[in-house]
Amino acid sequence: MVINIIDDIEKSIRETAKKLLEEKKVDLIIGYTKGSIPLRSGPCFITDASQTGMLVWNQSCDLNLAKYLAKNDDRKIGIISKGCVGRAIVHLIVEKQLNKENITIIGISCEGVLNRAKIMVEIGDKEIIEANIEDNKIIIKGKDFNKTLPLQDYINQLCITCHYKIPPISDIIIGNKKPEKPPKDDFKDLNEIESKSSNDKMEYFKKELNRCIRCYACREACPMCYCSLCFIDQNKPVWFGKTADISDNFIFHMIRAFHVAGRCVSCGACSSVCPMGIDLNFITRKLEKIVKERFDFESGINLEAPPPMGTHKFDDKQEFMIEED
Amino acid sequence: MTDKSKEKSTEEWKPKIIAFLCNWCSYAGADLAGVSRIQYPPNIRVVRVPCTGRINPFFIIKSLAYGWDGILVSGCHPGDCHYISGNYIARRRFAILRDLMTFLGIEPERLNFTWVSAAEGERFAKIVRKTVENVKSVGPNKIFNKKW
Numbered sequence: 427m428v429i430n431i432i433d434d435i436e437k438s439i440r441e442t443a444k445k446l447l448e449e450k451k452v453d454l455i456i457g458y459t460k461g462s463i464p465l466r467s468g469p470c471f472i473t474d475a476s477q478t479g480m481l482v483w484n485q486s487c488d489l490n491l492a493k494y495l496a497k498n499d500d501r502k503i504g505i506i507s508k509g510c511v512g513r514a515i516v517h518l519i520v521e522k523q524l525n526k527e528n529i530t531i532i533g534i535s536c537e538g539v540l541n542r543a544k545i546m547v548e549i550g551d552k553e554i555i556e557a558n559i560e561d562n563k564i565i566i567k568g569k570d571f572n573k574t575l576p577l578q579d580y581i582n583q584l585c586i587t588c589h590y591k592i593p594p595i596s597d598i599i600i601g602n603k604k605p606e607k608p609p610k611d612d613f614k615d616l617n618e619i620e621s622k623s624s625n626d627k628m629e630y631f632k633k634e635l636n637r638c639i640r641c642y643a644c645r646e647a648c649p650m651c652y653c654s655l656c657f658i659d660q661n662k663p664v665w666f667g668k669t670a671d672i673s674d675n676f677i678f679h680m681i682r683a684f685h686v687a688g689r690c691v692s693c694g695a696c697s698s699v700c701p702m703g704i705d706l707n708f709i710t711r712k713l714e715k716i717v718k719e720r721f722d723f724e725s726g727i728n729l730e731a732p733p734p735m736g737t738h739k740f741d742d743k744q745e746f747m748i749e750e751d
Numbered sequence: 752m753t754d755k756s757k758e759k760s761t762e763e764w765k766p767k768i769i770a771f772l773c774n775w776c777s778y779a780g781a782d783l784a785g786v787s788r789i790q791y792p793p794n795i796r797v798v799r800v801p802c803t804g805r806i807n808p809f810f811i812i813k814s815l816a817y818g819w820d821g822i823l824v825s826g827c828h829p830g831d832c833h834y835i836s837g838n839y840i841a842r843r844r845f846a847i848l849r850d851l852m853t854f855l856g857i858e859p860e861r862l863n864f865t866w867v868s869a870a871e872g873e874r875f876a877k878i879v880r881k882t883v884e885n886v887k888s889v890g891p892n893k894i895f896n897k898k899w
Contacts, residue, residue: 628856738839750877
């Protein structure tokens with residue numbers, strides 16, 4: 427029974443957090459807590475051992491908590507990490523944004539999180555009052571409707587192909603220590619778009635990105651977006667427009683994706699926080715594929731490997747070069 | 752009004768291409784093509800940069816947003832970079848940018864990248880001819896509808 431395992435994990439997270447705080451091994455625990463609306467979770471920051479009951483763990487824990495680790499923080503921090511949070515921490519250490527000594531990684535084996543946008547499409551404009559996950563089913567209660575959805579159909583696509591269900595480095599591991607790995611990721615989901623003509627691709631992305639309202643939630647949720655001044659907020663010079671016009675949106679999302687090339691840990695936080703339900707993972711996933719194929723690199727796996735954009739090789743592929751003929 | 756647009760359409764469309772050339776090799780190569788009186792299409796406008804590693808991807812994206820029809824980036828051959836590794840870094844950046852733009856539906860023919868050394872005036876002329884041909888094959892840039 428999946429549900430029991432999840433309950434057990436939640437219980438041991440609370441116990442572990444309590445123990446760490448009481449033994450003064452950490453000053454602060456960063457974890458997930460219940461969100462203010464159904465099927466949502468939020469971050470919580472616990473300094474007092476008596477408050478560890480706030481911590482939760484379920485399929486709605488889709489944020490990437492590595493976002494809340496700051497560069498110049500001297501406190502000892504314990505962080506509840508599913509696989510992608512662990513990867514983000516590793517990559518931030520590689521980029522010298524974090525000090526490994528200050529962080530205690532409490533690894534959790536994660537079986538995937540919900541794709542909330544997909545559920546909302548199923549439900550429509552109606553309001554959810556209560557939602558529970560039981561026996562591999564999502565039971566949703568609304569104002570004047572009830573709905574039961576099968577859980578496995580609403581797991582995030584990224585989680586299905588995810589190879590890193592536990593963090594690559596960790597101090598404590600809760601749950602299944604050797605989770606099953608899915609078959610090799612061959613990026614099949616990108617084939618459909620890749621086979622289209624330039625015009626059709628452009629039409630598809632313009633249609634998707636036209637919905638963007640430029641709230642920058644994707645940027646705020648991304649653990650890799652840590653610049654103190656984002657290019658889009660820069661005034662001197664003004665690089666690109668800030669309006670929700672389609673060409674501005676297109677440029678913003680193109681550059682945001684480019685900036686996480688070789689750094690994206692595929693946590694899916696950007697699309698899970700998008701209020702308009704845009705599937706931003708699609709673009710970052712393509713980048714993951716590009717970097718994998720060109721430079722044979724996966725971010726956040728190895729503490730020693732230099733990030734691909736910070737290094738180079740004499741014999742990098744250059745099949746795109748134009749030649750005289 | 753209609754007469755004017757008609758007149759315009761009968762005129763052959765000439766692509767406008769922005770060329771980012773590195774100071775030490777390609778710019779000198781273009782200069783050599785000039786002093787050697789080698790003919791090449793007048794469609795390019797040159798921006799001299801210290802090194803291809805100086806080229807921020809923003810330059811390329813903003814050029815397209817401003818309505819340039821094509822981009823040409825040219826630097827020193829591998830191993831010849833004045834700053835040792837600027838061209839390798841540019842190559843990685845450009846490779847990712849080009850793949851990403853292709854995925855998003857921008858024709859890859861608009862994005863041209865090559866190496867030209869200071870001694871290759873003839874090659875520079877050929878590269879420009881090739882670039883113009885590439886850009887002509889995809890037509891005018893109508894990617895971004897907003898005009899600043």
